[in-house]
Amino acid sequence: xxxxxxxxxxxxxxxxxxxxxxxxxxxxxxxxxxxxxxxxxxxxxxxxxxxxxxxxxxxxxxxxxxxxxxxxxxxxxxxxxxxxxxxxxxxxxxxxxxxxxxxxxxxxxxxxxxxxxxxxxxxxxxxxxxxxxxxxxxxxxxxxxxxxxxxxxxxxxxxxxxxxxxxxxxxxxxxxxxxxxxxxxxxxxxxxxxxxxxxxxxxxxxxxxxxxxxxxxxxxxxxxxxxxxxxxxxxxxxxxxxxxxxxxxxxxxxxxxxxxxxxxxxxxxxxxxxxxxxxxxxxxxxxxxxxxxxxxxxxxxxxxxxxxxxxxxxxxxxxxxxxxxxxxxxxxxxxx
Amino acid sequence: xxxxxxxxxxxxxxxxxxxxxxxxxxxxxxxxxxxxxxxxxxxxxxxxxxxxxxxxxxxxxxxxxxxxxxxxxxxxxxxxxxxxxxxxxxxxxxxxxxxxxxxxxxxxxxxxxxxxxxxxxxxxxxxxxxxxxxxxxxxxxxxxxxxxxxxxxxxxxxxxxxxxxxxxxxxxxxxxxxxxxxxxxxxxxxxxxxxxxxxxxxxxxxxxxxxxxxxxxxxxxxxxxxxxxxxxxxxxxxxxxxxxxxxxxxxxxxxxxxxxxxxxxxxxxxxxxxxxxxxxxxxx
Numbered sequence: 001x002x003x004x005x006x007x008x009x010x011x012x013x014x015x016x017x018x019x020x021x022x023x024x025x026x027x028x029x030x031x032x033x034x035x036x037x038x039x040x041x042x043x044x045x046x047x048x049x050x051x052x053x054x055x056x057x058x059x060x061x062x063x064x065x066x067x068x069x070x071x072x073x074x075x076x077x078x079x080x081x082x083x084x085x086x087x088x089x090x091x092x093x094x095x096x097x098x099x100x101x102x103x104x105x106x107x108x109x110x111x112x113x114x115x116x117x118x119x120x121x122x123x124x125x126x127x128x129x130x131x132x133x134x135x136x137x138x139x140x141x142x143x144x145x146x147x148x149x150x151x152x153x154x155x156x157x158x159x160x161x162x163x164x165x166x167x168x169x170x171x172x173x174x175x176x177x178x179x180x181x182x183x184x185x186x187x188x189x190x191x192x193x194x195x196x197x198x199x200x201x202x203x204x205x206x207x208x209x210x211x212x213x214x215x216x217x218x219x220x221x222x223x224x225x226x227x228x229x230x231x232x233x234x235x236x237x238x239x240x241x242x243x244x245x246x247x248x249x250x251x252x253x254x255x256x257x258x259x260x261x262x263x264x265x266x267x268x269x270x271x272x273x274x275x276x277x278x279x280x281x282x283x284x285x286x287x288x289x290x291x292x293x294x295x296x297x298x299x300x301x302x303x304x305x306x307x308x309x310x311x312x313x314x315x316x317x318x319x320x321x322x323x324x325x326x327x328x329x330x331x332x333x334x335x336x
Numbered sequence: 337x338x339x340x341x342x343x344x345x346x347x348x349x350x351x352x353x354x355x356x357x358x359x360x361x362x363x364x365x366x367x368x369x370x371x372x373x374x375x376x377x378x379x380x381x382x383x384x385x386x387x388x389x390x391x392x393x394x395x396x397x398x399x400x401x402x403x404x405x406x407x408x409x410x411x412x413x414x415x416x417x418x419x420x421x422x423x424x425x426x427x428x429x430x431x432x433x434x435x436x437x438x439x440x441x442x443x444x445x446x447x448x449x450x451x452x453x454x455x456x457x458x459x460x461x462x463x464x465x466x467x468x469x470x471x472x473x474x475x476x477x478x479x480x481x482x483x484x485x486x487x488x489x490x491x492x493x494x495x496x497x498x499x500x501x502x503x504x505x506x507x508x509x510x511x512x513x514x515x516x517x518x519x520x521x522x523x524x525x526x527x528x529x530x531x532x533x534x535x536x537x538x539x540x541x542x543x544x545x546x547x548x549x550x551x552x553x554x555x556x557x558x559x560x561x562x563x564x565x566x567x568x569x570x571x572x573x574x575x576x577x578x579x580x581x582x583x584x585x586x587x588x589x590x591x592x593x594x595x596x597x598x599x600x601x602x603x604x605x606x607x608x609x610x611x612x613x614x615x616x617x618x619x620x
Contacts, residue, residue, distance in 0.1 A: 024459055031460045039472055150358075154610070158548045158602015160555050163574060163595030166583060174586065268462065268495075272549065275467035279556050283578075293471060297560050302475050309468040316463045 021324045025317060032313040036306055037081050041074070093307040098299035104307045107292060112311060115288035118204060119277050122211035123266070130216040131262055134223025135255045139246075141228055153221035156214060161276035165210045165283040172206060179206050207284045211277060222265045227258035260330060267323030271316045342533065349537055353611030362611055365604025373419040380412035384568055388412075392585070401589045405580045413573055414593050420569030421551050421598065424485055425605075428550035431489025433543045436496025437535075441527045443497065444504025455501065462494035467553055474562040481567035484557060488550045496542040503535050537612035544609030548602040555598055570594035 072080070084092035093104035137146045172179045180203055230236065231254055239253050278290030285291060289308050296304040353359035372379060381400075382388040385408055393403040401410035443454040470487055477483055507513065508531070516530045532539075555571025557563045559578070563571055573594040577583075582590040 024456065027456065028460050028463055032464070035464075035469075040476065154358075154606045155599055155603050157606050158552060159599045160552050160559075160571075160574075160595055162556065162559050163591070163598070166574075166578065166591055166595070170583060170586075170588060170591075174583070271463065271465035271467075274465055275553070275556065278467065279559060282560065293468070294560055297471060297475055297562055300475050302472065305468075305472045305475050309465065309472045312465040312468040313463065316465055320463055 017328060018324070021321065025321050028317055029314075032310065032317070033085075036310045037078060040302060040306065041077075093310075094303040096296075096301055096304050098296060098301040098304070104303045107304055108289070108307050108311060111287060111289045111292045114286065115274075115277060115281070115290070118207055118211070118281065118286060118288060119274065121204075122208045122277070123215065123273065125208070126212045126214075126216035127219050127262070127266055129212075130219025131223045131255070131259065133216070134220040134262070135227055135250060135258070137220065137224040138227035138231060138254070138258070139250050141224070146224075149217065149220060149224075153217035156217045159214060160279070161210065161214055162279040162283050164214055165207070165280045168206055168210055168213075169283065204286065207277075207280050207286050210280050211273075214276060215273060218269070219262055219265065223255075223258060223262045226261045227254055230254050230258045233257075256330075260327060263323050263326050263330070267320045270319040271312070274312055274315060342536065345533055345536055346540070349540070349612060349615055350608075352615055353608060356611060356614075358607050359611035362604050362607025362609075365600060366608050369418055369422060369601050369604060372415055373422045376415050376419050380409075380415040382409040382412045384408065384413045384416040392587070394587075395589050401593060402587065404576065404590065410573075410590060410593075413568065414570070414597065416568050417570040417573050417594060418597065420481075420567045420572070421554070421601065423567070424481065424488075424554045424569065425547035425551040425601070428485045428488040428492070428554075429543045429547035431486065432493045432546040432550075433496055433539055434493075435490070436493035436542065436546075437500050437532070437539060439493065439497040440500025441504055441531065444501035445508060445523065445527055445531070447505075451501075454497075458494045458497045461491060462498075464491055466491050466549075467556055470553065470557055471560065471562060474557060479562055479564045481554075481564045484554055484564070485550075488553060489546075492546050492549060495545065496539075499538060499542060500535060503538060504531055507531055507534055537615045540612040541609035544605040544612075548605050551598055551601060555594075570598050 084094075090103075090105045090109070093108070096102050096104050096107055099107060133149070137143075137149055140146055236249070236254060239249055244253075278288070278293055280286070281288045281290030282294045289311070292304060293308055295301070296308070350363060354363050387407040388409045389399055389403045389407050391403060391405050391407045393399050393407070395402045399409050399411065401414060404410055404413075439454050439458060443451040443458075466488065469491065470484065473487055474484070504527075513526060513530060516526050521529065551570075554563065554569065555574060558569060558571030558575045561575065561579075563569070563575065565572060571594075574591060577587075577591040577594070582588075
């Protein structure tokens with residue numbers, strides 16, 4: 001689609017760049033990992049308060065401390081924490097308070113695929129359509145469509161995802177009754193079987209649609225702005241003078257060069273995208289990580305919340321790492 | 337003295353922003369929300385948490401947006417909510433911009449090992465997912481709006497730091513910086529008196545981004561039920577609206593306005609910020 005240009009990047013350069021990024025990624029992983037350990041220790045008293053232990057007998061309190069491992073020294077606890085994550089499979093993130101004695105890992109590993117499905121599909125749609133729309137708008141900059149879309153993107157920036165979801169439910173599920181308002185009501189939670197794929201997609205339509213409306217304008221805006229800059233570059237004028245067709249010009253030359261910032265945008269904004277998706281899940285009772293957050297937040301089930309923070313950070317980290325790889329593949333000029 | 341100088345510079349920039357239509361809208365929206373927040377007690381027809389009518393009233397002249405489940409006036413809540421949301425947005429953005437500008441200036445101006453370390457820290461902060469982390473903290477620490485503001489401010493400065501650093505790198509090489517050094521200014525003076533004023537429009541742009549995301553994130557925390565109810569904000573209004581069946585009752589006048597206000601506040605800030613960014617682009 002973007003022409004047959006070959007990538008002239010010395011492999012030595014590429015690998016040293018990637019090595020740097022891998023090291024950064026590992027550092028970030030450990031920082032997140034340590035934060036995840038420290039937070040509950042900020043206020044050990046309220047951990048007990050959170051379990052509702054204020055009217056416990058002293059003996060019960062001691063027993064509880066022992067059960068949670070809080071009677072050990074901090075360094076011992078940290079060693080325990082490292083052993084639980086790396087030397088056991090599945091990794092041990094503790095036991096959920098609210099769903100005792102179900103391990104946190106079980107809860108998260110059930111919820112995570114649902115979130116990945118929602119975020120994956122919605123971002124694939126909004127990114128690819130957004131990039132195309134942005135390229136088209138840049139080509140027709142100054143037109144009515146361009147300024148209208150500019151207004152929409154500026155507005156979408158501050159729209160809370162769950163509020164948009166509420167309005168869509170109000171319109172499509174309550175007033176028009178074309179889509180179900182919530183996922184869990186039709187009992188599709190039994191798992192992924194082929195016959196259910198259609199059912200799942202039908203029930204996931206509104207959550208996905210919400211996220212597409214929310215994110216597409218932002219991708220379009222970033223792409224449009226970058227591409228307007230690219231269109232003014234000298235090489236574009238040269239290509240134009242060579243008499244290339246405008247479609248080749250737009251997609252093969254300008255869009256390809258403008259793609260990079262939109263990839264960075266996707267990766268850097270991934271944390272915000274996830275947060276938006278979590279809140280949308282809550283409104284639709286979509287059984288992903290967001291739904292788990294809501295249940296756990298109400299029950300002050302902090303082991304689960306902590307694991308969700310940890311996995312969210314990992315997802316953002318992975319997204320950024322993939323973006324780095326895409327960068328080195330797409331841009332022959334990358335030199336770090 | 338210097339603060340006065342910054343304000344006059346900002347005033348000048350704002351006037352340039354106001355030359356375009358979108359800039360006018362941005363300034364108008366922002367000024368409007370600040371006006372409502374400051375004068376809330378005089379504008380709102382009722383006290384926001386006083387029973388002023390029957391529960392679940394539909395919009396009427398006496399209650400422009402109707403009443404909630406305990407008969408409190410929703411229009412008054414919307415006006416007071418401006419104060420709560422703006423407090424979060426502006427304070428968190430101030431903390432975030434202060435940290436981001438400091439880190440960016442130092443990392444860009446000094447470079448070397450300390451700069452390298454600062455940028456590594458920035459890389460880490462950049463990928464921390466704010467809402468999940470905030471949820472963990474809010475579930476452990478007793479919820480208070482100031483904790484929320486501090487956490488958002490402390491964790492959202494990274495994009496600002498990156499941009500300010502790269503601007504500092506490019507400005508540092510300009511002749512006027514050398515001239516200032518020869519005239520006897522020390523590093524701190526050059527950063528604060530020479531470099532920073534040149535970057536004010538960018539600071540406003542990134543402050544606007546930070547403020548919008550702070551308001552949206554705080555409302556998300558409210559929605560989950562971890563917000564602080566003592567600070568009446570638009571998010572708290574939405575939390576009550578959705579928790580008390582506004583959706584099933586079809587009371588769109590209850591759940592529509594607070595979200596719309598958040599989005600409009602965001603639009604105002606972003607348009608103002610974009611206008612400022614245009615100044616930077618024209619100048620360079």
